[in-house]
Amino acid sequence: MMIRSVDIYILDIPTVRPHQLAMHTITAQSIVVARITNEAGQEGWSEVATIGGASYGEGTVEAIKANIDQYITPHIIGKELADFSKIMFEVSKVVRGNNFAKAVVEEALIDLVAKSKNVPAYELLGGKIHDSLPLAWTLASGDTGKDIEEAKEFLRQKRHKIFKLKIGKGDPFKNVDHVLKIIAAVGDKARVTVDVNQAWDETTANYCIEKLQAGGVSMVEQPLPTWNYEGMARLTERFMVPIMADEAANSVQDVFQITKHRYGNCIALKPCKHGGLLETKKVAAIAEGAGFGLYGGTMIESSLGTAACAAVYATISEFEFGTEIFGPLLFKDRITTDEIQFENFEIIIPDGPGFGMEIDLDKVKHYARDYSYSLSLK
Structure with a gap:
């Protein structure tokens, strides 16, 4: 089953109280959410978070999204989903660093493969x-x-x-x-x-x-x-x-x-x-x-x-x-x-298929920033 599309969203979700670190105090957490869809329409979802924009590191949510859209997604569209380990190995050869971006893509692949097999991701x-x-x-x-x-x-x-x-x-x-x-x-x-x-x-x-x-x-x-x-x-x-x-x-x-x-x-x-x-x-x-x-x-x-x-x-x-x-x-x-x-x-530890989480798409849309980018298999 081939990978048909990749969608990346940036979300900002408020916290119940300020969370103080040395470089930043979190009152709303920024996360990057990935959705990968196969030819049958099945979806894999994943998330990574960052702290304090660029005050923590170079992997800001904006950079994560931009690098996936521009440099990672073209290397995975049309690839065989079951080869997720090979896909990420090949991505590592053409994209240096960008660990947060690689992580959210790989995790969405794993969630989708596990769901297609109806097993928890830990399997x-x-x-x-x-x-x-x-x-x-x-x-x-x-x-x-x-x-x-x-x-x-x-x-x-x-x-x-x-x-x-x-x-x-x-x-x-x-x-x-x-x-x-x-x-x-x-x-x-x-x-x-x-x-x-x-x-x-x-x-x-x-x-x-x-x-x-x-x-x-x-x-x-x-x-x-x-x-x-x-x-x-x-x-x-x-x-x-x-x-x-x-x-x-x-x-x-x-x-x-x-x-x-x-x-x-x-x-x-x-x-x-x-x-x-x-x-x-x-x-x-x-x-x-x-x-x-x-x-x-x-x-x-x-x-x-x-x-x-x-x-x-x-x-x-x-x-x-x-x-x-x-x-x-x-x-x-x-x-x-x-x-x-x-x-x-x-x-x-959640035991459902994939990561054991069902997505509330309305909530994703509610907290997502205004822009999104999708590249699909023709």
Whole structure:
């Protein structure tokens, strides 16, 4: 069955509260949604998200759409759908980088192939190991009292017992004090991690991580800029607390170098930054082979993108630091008729055909920006 058409949409969906990172505060999340249709009219859908326009990286939603429309779509129209792995290999030869764009195309292909076979997408990725995975939540109000209250309420609801704090914005020393007060308040009922989003220099990192380690933080994510590999290695050697590579851990080659030279000792997986679900499996294998712990990361995807992440994470043997695919809980609305299920501190892996999500096309049209582009098989 050949690929007939590819449609790419940019959507902006509001969040239930501001979500603060070092480089940006999200009040409406921008996502790219792909629809790939075969000759029989069956559709595969997928999603990737980005953060803060160009403040996070070069893969803005506008760039993702433009590069798919102009450079990727012409290479897949008319191709045999079942050859999705070969298709993406061929795309990699003619399109450099653009991992977010490749990811959303590949995931739509996988969703469509799985639906055509009436099986969950994870069956095409090696088979499911996990029925559910531990789910972290980001405490991001910036107010210590509110964050403690929220953490205690989610513990009571059995929704989360892993909490992350974004501490790359503002006074680092006040942020550390904020984290330590939260750790003291939740005690041994929860794990607390921090994400610096590259915001510290090495001097600041040395001081702050020493305090965080003594206070009981369980992991420090990307404390230094992505270029400072040697600094990450020095922090990893000095401290017992795990140092996680996130923004630096993109391609298979990046992760190989990180593991080889110990530029950290754990890796945050994100299918969009690796270039898709197949590449995510490769990255995870390299990390596992080097003895690195894994974390199932998020770019704050909605229910569709979260289901795609869950499909591949379900096939990976162990997540030492849990997962963070809480995106649907942060959105005010969703573009699927199905909901992601969360219970007993975990996310439940969807079991329906493809990614297990049915699209609400009216919602896609409601949140989509005014323009779209389609290239079809003649």
